[in-house]
Amino acid sequence: MPSRKFENGELVMGRWPGSNLYYEVKVMDYDTSTQLHTVKYKDGTELELREADMQKMNFFKNRRERSRSNSSSRRRSRSRSPGRTSRRSSSRTTRRSSSRGREARKEVKVQEVLEVTMSPLPKSVVNNINNPHKKKEVNDTAHKTIEHKTESELDSSRLDVRYNLRPRKEETAGKVMESEEPERKMENIVGNTHKYKVPKTTELEFGGKIGAFFMLSLLPATVLTLLLICGEKDASVLNFPPALPALTTLWDNHVFGIVVLWFLIQALIYVLPIGKVVDGLPLKNGKRLRYRINGFYAICLSAVLVGAAVNHGIDLSYIHGHFLQFAVSAMAFSLILGIYLYIRSRWASEDELAPGGNSGNLIYDFFIGHELNPRIKNFDLKYFCELRPGLIGWVVINLAMMLAEMKLQKLEYPSLAMILVNSFQLLYVLDALWNEEAILTTMDIVHDGFGFMLAFGDLVWVPFTYSLQAFYLVNHPNEVSWPFAAAIITLNFIGYIVFRKANSQKNAFRRNPYDPKVAHLMTIPTATGKSLLVSGMWGFVRHPNYLGDIIMALAWSLPCGFSHILPYFYVIYFTCLLIHREARDEHQCLKKYGSAWDEYCRQVRYRIFPGVY
Structure with a gap:
């Protein structure tokens, strides 16, 4: 076993991966298998470094x-060279x-260049080094400050400095490249450093092991309860618990076959060579997975297939008449998929595991997801399920409810309330599929493993609870006046604008911070080399996309009237979900960005609701 050069708790100078910049770090731990030191920077950022990238303080x-x-x-x-003669002409x-x-x-x-390059930069310069609008000012300030700084001042500010071993010209070129291609730089950093090993998960979510165990039964029970109450003549939550139908009526082999067929059709469309192929964000092991972006083509082809089926006499209102059976079949399919995902994850390599689902507990890892990006060759199961079978299935279910309403209520055309619900939710799905590439930067893809939780959410929760308003209106019609409809449309439009503009700014900034659409926005630099937006939509609240989502959710429920609270389950649940997700985001960002995130929270006080929360 090789001997250690640095001990735990020792203060040393650590090179920032992919650059020649050195910071003061504290050695936290040492992994004998990978021969890597875990170090902690002054802003709280933790990374793993080789001994070759670490130096003693002196x-x-x-x-x-x-x-x-x-x-x-x-x-x-030079002044005392012995080869020179003493007598010269004037x-x-x-x-x-x-x-x-x-x-x-x-x-x-x-000498001055060497001294400047080897000297520490002041903290004010470091904080602005990644801001393209201040680069010239930073270079001038750094040069002047370092020339006049005394040795005692340098020693007193050692905690907030970084060192550079490159000549000034090379250093300047490096900064420009770092700003222009931050994602590519991070790919090279991780890919060339070492084989990443996912540590054991110690911070458990959703109530930990006990919470995961109860969630396995609570989620299916919630879906069945909502559908049973909504299907009754009096859809009041006071009728809880609803009367349970005979268990034999909840299963239908024909319905299960339709669910499996729908999944396979969407999988076939996904693998078609249509649409562009893009790279995802760099993973911890240095890889960048490739994804085919063809979700919008998928819903267009699905619409053609559904239209052809209706034209050949297939009655879509069959979905309404067997809605419970469809929900139970989707649950069974998601359970089978979850079991398959966990079994295959046992043979996954260490660097392919999810950081949040590697606890070692079977039930917790099965629920959260043990493997980060399970793939069958180039077929990415998590990415496929995220937007395809469930989301497009949601639109088909809404259409089936519209036809069922016309059939049961004996209408020549759908009610205004049903039209509003279908239109709002169709717009939401079309927007998600049109901007499919944006999902590659979300927590679901980047951080969460693919297990029962996401499989159930994608294949059951989304299509069967998000369509609750349309299901409710079939047996509980509601008259909506045109002025009230105009107000609801306006509310949904406001929510959509907030949602879309916030997501567009975030995705454009992550892809290219110098994009003219976002280059004017103010930022806070972080120790990771990236920056945090503190103006535009992201200077209004910390999660403006969540705010837009909640406003739209309210607009979807209002056409159902105010007779029962059940149609508002979606907006109530979604608000709780986003508040919980926001807390997860805050925790992850604090670990990742350290003191820069604290400064961001100081400047942007409210999380989701301005002036409230």
Whole structure:
């Protein structure tokens, strides 16, 4: 076993991965299998470094002293060269003196560059180093400040400094490249450092192991309860618990076959060579997975297939008449998929596991998801389920409810309330599929593993609870006046604008911070090399996309009237979900960005609801 050069708790200088910038770090731990040190930076960021990327605290000081010593000796040797004659003509002496003067000035400049490059930058300069609008000012300030700073001042500010070993020209070019291609830089950093090993999950969510155990039965029970109450003549939550139908009536092999067929049709459309192929964000192991973006084509082809089926005499209102059976079949399919995902994850390599689902507990990892991106060759199961079978299935269910309303209520055309619900939710689905690439930066894709929780959410919860308003209106029609309809449309439009603009700003900034659409926005630099938006929609509240989502959810429920609270389950649940997700986001961002996130929270006070929360 190789000997350790640095001990736990020792303060050393650690090189930031992918650059030649050194920061003061504290050694936290050492992994003997990977031979990597876990170090903690002053802002709270934790990374793993090789010993080759770490130096003792006095390394730079000794190097600077050697540089000064060598420069002085070179100057003395030139003035006392033994090969020079003592007698020279005045003109020749003048020329040689002038030449020596130029050489001396050149030597001094070289020394100054070395000293500036080897000297620490002030904290104010470091904080602005990644802001493209202040680069010239930063370079000038750094040069002037370092020239006049004394050695005692440098020692007192050691905790907030970084060092650079490159010449100034190379350093400047490196900064430009770092700003222009932040994602590519991070890919090279991780990919060339080491094979990443996912640590054991110690911070458990959703109530930990006990919470995950109860959620396995609570989620299916909630869906069945909602559908049973909503199907009754009096859809009041006071009728809880609803009367349970015979268990034999909840299962239908024909219905289960339709569910499986729908899944396979969407899988076939997904693998068609249509649409563009893009790279996802860099993973911890340095890989960048490739994804085919063809979700909008998928819903268009699905619409053609559904239209052809209706044209050939297939009655879509069959879905309404067997809605419970469809829900139970989807539950069974998601359970089978979850079991398959967990079994295959047992053979996944260490760097393919999810950081949040590697606890070692079977039930918890099964629920959360043990493997981050399970794939069958190039078929990404998590990415496929996220937007395809359930989301497009939601639209088909809404259409079936519209036809069922016309059939049961004996209407020549759908009610205004049903039209509003279908239109609002269709717009939401079309927007998600049109901007499908944006999902590659979400927590579901980047952080969460694919297990029963996401499988159930994608295949059961989304299509069968998000369509609750349309299901409710079939047996509980509601008259909506045109002025009230106009108010609801306006509310949904406001929510959609907030939602879409916030997501567009976030995705454009993550892809290219110098995009003209976002280049004017104010930012806070972080120790990871990235920046946080503090203006635009993201300077209004910390999660403006969540705010827009909640406003739209309210607009979807209002067409159902105010007779029962059941149609408002979606907006109530969604608000709780987003508040919980916001707390998860806050926790992850604090770990990732450290003190920069604290500063962001100080400038943007409210999380979701301005002036309230």
